[in-house]
Amino acid sequence: MKLADGLFRNTVKRVGEDYPTLETNDMIVDNASMQCVSRPQQFDVMVMPNLYGGILSNIGAGLVGGPGIVPGCNMGRNVAVFEPGCRHVGLDIKGKDQANPTALILSAAMMLRHIGLDDHANRISQSVYKVIAEGTARTRDMGGNTTTHEFTRAVLNQMEKA
Numbered sequence: 001m002k003l004a005d006g007l008f009r010n011t012v013k014r015v016g017e018d019y020p021t022l023e024t025n026d027m028i029v030d031n032a033s034m035q036c037v038s039r040p041q042q043f044d045v046m047v048m049p050n051l052y053g054g055i056l057s058n059i060g061a062g063l064v065g066g067p068g069i070v071p072g073c074n075m076g077r078n079v080a081v082f083e084p085g086c087r088h089v090g091l092d093i094k095g096k097d098q099a100n101p102t103a104l105i106l107s108a109a110m111m112l113r114h115i116g117l118d119d120h121a122n123r124i125s126q127s128v129y130k131v132i133a134e135g136t137a138r139t140r141d142m143g144g145n146t147t148t149h150e151f152t153r154a155v156l157n158q159m160e161k162a
Contacts, residue, residue, distance in 0.1 A: 004049070005049070008048075008049055009026055012024060012026075012047060013026075029048075029052045029055060029056070032046070032048075032052070032056060033055065033056060033059055036056060036059050036060060036063070037059065037063065040060075040063065054087075057070070057072065057085050057086055058086050060085075061085060061086045065141075065142070066100075066141045066142075067084065067085070067086030067090070067103065068084075068090070068099065068100025068101075068102055068103055068139065068141045068142075069100060069102040069103055069106075069132075069142075070084065070085035070086055070103050071084065071085055071103050071104075071106035071107040071109070071110050072084055072085030072086070072087075072103070072107060073107070073110050073111075073114070080111070080114055082107040082108065082110050082111040082114070083104075083107055084103035084104055084107055085103060085107075086103070093140075097147040097148045097149055098139065098140055098147065098148065099139070099148050100139040100140075100141050100142065100148070100151065101139075101148050101151055101152050101155075102128055102132070102139075102151075105124060105128055105152070105155060106124075106125055106128060108124065109121040109122075109124040109125040109128075112124070123159060123162055124155075124159065126162065127155050127156075127158035127159045127162060128155050128158075130158050131151070131154045131155050131158050136154065137150060137151045137154035137155075138151075139151050
């Protein structure tokens with residue numbers, strides 16, 4: 001791993017030279033994990049290989065409410081993939097209508113924003129945020145009993161009001 005990590009680090013530094021206004025720093029993953037918990041405000045964008053990204057995205061999800069609410073995006077040069085930010089979670093609730101759809105809905109909003117449909121993306125994300133803030137529809141991971149379908153319906157109802 002040291003060889004691959006060194007290649008990644010050197011590549012980031014080399015590419016970073018083309019963008020002199022960007023500040024880059026490197027940090028080993030165990031320290032980055034601690035820093036995400038103790039001083040998360042120091043980070044704006046974090047670039048890392050997939051293994052470390054998976055670890056740190058799960059730590060971040062834990063800090064903000066859990067994997068059910070964190071949207072995600074993987075950007076490539078020519079391709080972008082939008083998905084919940086924490087993968088492979090919730091297998092114990094599969095097919096039980098208990099999953100929190102927030103991460104998936106917000107990932108879809110990110111995709112719309114990526115293709116230039118900002119108004120649609122904003123309408124969706126603002127509706128999700130309002131439903132969460134009102135507290136009338138909360139899935140089990142948020143301390144409620146709302147089903148996946150009921151939460152989604154609450155978001156759609158909010159969108160109709162907007």
